[in-house]
Amino acid sequence: MATIRLANGSDLSVKLSVADVTQALSGDRSPAFVELPGEDGPVLVRPSGVIAVIEDARRGTAGFRHAQPEAQAS
Numbered sequence: 483m484a485t486i487r488l489a490n491g492s493d494l495s496v497k498l499s500v501a502d503v504t505q506a507l508s509g510d511r512s513p514a515f516v517e518l519p520g521e522d523g524p525v526l527v528r529p530s531g532v533i534a535v536i537e538d539a540r541r542g543t544a545g546f547r548h549a550q551p552e553a554q555a556s
Contacts, residue, residue, distance in 0.1 A: 486518075486527065487534035495521050495538060503535045 484503045486494045496503060497519040506516050507529045515526040 483538040485536045485538045486532055487536060488527075489531045489533050493536075494525060494527070496525070497521065500535050500537050507532055507535075 484496055484498055484500045486496060486503065488494060498506070503518065506518060507527070509516075513529075515528055517524050517526055519525075
């Protein structure tokens with residue numbers, strides 16, 4: 483499973499791997515929309531509206547994470 487981050491800030495879960503989504507969005511021809519299998523049925527996605535494809539680890543969350551430096555001992 484993969485999560486697609488759209489330009490409007492929303493996330494969309496699809497039943498494909500990250501590699502499969504990337505391949506579908508970057509096909510030889512540039513279609514206006516690409517149909518992907520979503521959790522509730524097929525969804526149409528405009529490739530130009532996708533800003534990230536994130537691997538869904540099925541932990542209930544997906545997204546970008548920022549590393550925090552370790553606290554220094556005083």
